[in-house]
Amino acid sequence: MHLFIRKSHGLVVIVLVILCSCGNHDIDSAIMREHAEKLKKTNSFRYPLDNYFPETPVIETDPPKGELHHAAEDSFAPAGTPVYAIGDGIISYSGSAKGYGWLIIIDHPVENVYSLYGHLSTSRWKKTSGNVKKGELIAYLAEGEEGGTMFSHIHFGLRMGQRSDYPGWGDSRWMAGYTNSRPELRGWFSPSQIIGQTDSMRNWHRYIRKREDIVSERNIHASDFKITSGKYNEREDLDQMIRKEFGDQYRLADWKDIMSFSTNIEEWADSIGLNSGEENSLLISNDGYRIWLSRQYYISRFNHKKPRDFLAHRAIKNNFVCLGSWFGLNNHVLAVKK
Numbered sequence: 001m002h003l004f005i006r007k008s009h010g011l012v013v014i015v016l017v018i019l020c021s022c023g024n025h026d027i028d029s030a031i032m033r034e035h036a037e038k039l040k041k042t043n044s045f046r047y048p049l050d051n052y053f054p055e056t057p058v059i060e061t062d063p064p065k066g067e068l069h070h071a072a073e074d075s076f077a078p079a080g081t082p083v084y085a086i087g088d089g090i091i092s093y094s095g096s097a098k099g100y101g102w103l104i105i106i107d108h109p110v111e112n113v114y115s116l117y118g119h120l121s122t123s124r125w126k127k128t129s130g131n132v133k134k135g136e137l138i139a140y141l142a143e144g145e146e147g148g149t150m151f152s153h154i155h156f157g158l159r160m161g162q163r164s165d166y167p168g169w170g171d172s173r174w175m176a177g178y179t180n181s182r183p184e185l186r187g188w189f190s191p192s193q194i195i196g197q198t199d200s201m202r203n204w205h206r207y208i209r210k211r212e213d214i215v216s217e218r219n220i221h222a223s224d225f226k227i228t229s230g231k232y233n234e235r236e237d238l239d240q241m242i243r244k245e246f247g248d249q250y251r252l253a254d255w256k257d258i259m260s261f262s263t264n265i266e267e268w269a270d271s272i273g274l275n276s277g278e279e280n281s282l283l284i285s286n287d288g289y290r291i292w293l294s295r296q297y298y299i300s301r302f303n304h305k306k307p308r309d310f311l312a313h314r315a316i317k318n319n320f321v322c323l324g325s326w327f328g329l330n331n332h333v334l335a336v337k338k
């Protein structure tokens, strides 16, 4: 939210600055740290989804200049996924909210924090008031558009204090999804640091980084490619699986490797053993990235007949081979000689 202030109205400027500053005071980082340590020990909370997996963490480094800080964690899951209260508490808000679809906020007075659940379904059943118990069903994830987002996911925030401690406007507003200042200065915690990370969450941070071992200018042959016998998904260590099957000379293949065969892609696909159809897709990276949002990149051979609902990031020779991405996969992996 931006406040547009005309310079000619000096008095208005002063009044607004006073109003904003009292609601937006920085929260002492020592107090935040101390409170976080206490919360970790209480073990009061669970995650809002059964398969919670924060692909978009609370910002760890500053965003590019002029962009806002993400004040919560996002976990992508299909529309209709049940959403649970993370701990005992009282619903202090349940209603439509700009950019969120349906929004629920639960105050947890014992722990002196509140939890925020965004992008919930407006049309399905949801809890609208009253006390909740840890693990109680409160809502369902929205279809992307209904929830004010392109892809269905939960925006899950955890904040020091109770909802009524914060104003309804400005950088400290109680429903903020993004902040101008660093989120911790506004009382927002990193939920998974409080609730506890699994090994796969920690590994995920390695997977979403850009790979540095992709060399595009090189001489490769179709015989340099191999397909793993095992099937894997985006949350597994594909490099380790490739090493296990083929040794250290191989790495995950990249879209760039395949692009060097774009003029004779049919021959290449036949020679590596890529069969047509989405069920025969092979996991790869795209320009060094394995993951887009929460989705693993993969190639599919369609012989120019791409299904309508297939979202192709890129394609070779009028959809002979396409680059797609999805989560929850179980596919063979394409490896290439380094």
Ligand SMILES: [Zn+2]
Pocket (backbone or CB within 6 Å): 070, 072, 073, 074, 154, 155, 156, 177
């Ligand atoms: Zn978010």
